[in-house]
Amino acid sequence: SAVISQKPSRDICQRGTSLTIQCQVDSQVTMMFWYRQQPGQSLTLIATANQGSEATYESGFVIDKFPISRPNLTFSTLTVSNMSPEDSSIYLCSVNFGRGYEQYFGPGTRLTVT
Amino acid sequence: AQSVTQLDSQVPVFEEAPVELRCNYSSSVSVYLFWYVQYPNQGLQLLLKYLSGSTLVKGINGFEAEFNKSQTSFHLRKPSVHISDTAEYFCAVSPYSSASKIIFGSGTRLSIRP
Numbered sequence: 001s002a003v004i005s006q007k008p009s010r011d012i013c014q015r016g017t018s019l020t021i022q023c024q025v026d027s028q029v030t031m032m033f034w035y036r037q038q039p040g041q042s043l044t045l046i047a048t049a050n051q052g053s054e055a056t057y058e059s060g061f062v063i064d065k066f067p068i069s070r071p072n073l074t075f076s077t078l079t080v081s082n083m084s085p086e087d088s089s090i091y092l093c094s095v096n097f098g099r100g101y102e103q104y105f106g107p108g109t110r111l112t113v114t
Numbered sequence: 115a116q117s118v119t120q121l122d123s124q125v126p127v128f129e130e131a132p133v134e135l136r137c138n139y140s141s142s143v144s145v146y147l148f149w150y151v152q153y154p155n156q157g158l159q160l161l162l163k164y165l166s167g168s169t170l171v172k173g174i175n176g177f178e179a180e181f182n183k184s185q186t187s188f189h190l191r192k193p194s195v196h197i198s199d200t201a202e203y204f205c206a207v208s209p210y211s212s213a214s215k216i217i218f219g220s221g222t223r224l225s226i227r228p
Binding site: 004041042043045092094102103104105106107108110 | 150155156158159160163204215216218219221
């Protein structure tokens with residue numbers, strides 16, 4: 001298993017600004033992911049954070065809007081850039097130890113954009 | 115491609131009554147199956163998973179699920195629910211071929227009435 005922490009836990013931001021969310025894992029993991037959960041909805045994968053290379057983005061998500069860093073095997077950041085009210089969501093970090101294993105999720109970052 | 119359908123968006127039940135949350139999936143390849151629970155204002159926690167073997171899987175908090183390959187279903191059950199089971203429940207699948215891909219259903223909100 002893994003213990004995952006996220007910072008901040010919540011934030012209220014003004015439109016046009018950017019917020020960087022941190023994800024820290026207590027052990028080295030191969031795969032880290034970022035999800036968005038819009039109000040009352042399910043989880044949507046934003047991207048896979050690759051250590052040492054550019055993130056792999058899902059359809060509908062672009063690097064300019066959601067830049068991701070992964071400097072090592074235990075840490076990643078997601079930035080939500082040039083925010084608008086439509087970006088108000090919960091952003092979750094998750095990790096996976098390999099094929100056939102479940103993903104472990106962080107507690108999430110609740111973002112409200114005004 | 116894979117998809118997950120949770121047939122009920124909301125399920126209200128009385129305390130100590132049994133409950134079944136339905137999940138059907140579609141996939142052209144073999145998949146692993148998961149149920150996650152999200153308590154209010156928290157991240158996701160794994161309830162149970164099916165990887166192979168016995169089709170009846172037991173998880174935490176008294177939940178169990180049965181994999182039915184012919185009906186492509188993975189319904190979640192509990193014989194007697196408690197107020198503390200109030201949460202959002204997500205069914206998810208992950209194809210054998212990809213450790214990174216996990217596709218979530220839209221979620222079922224379980225509300226327990228005293």
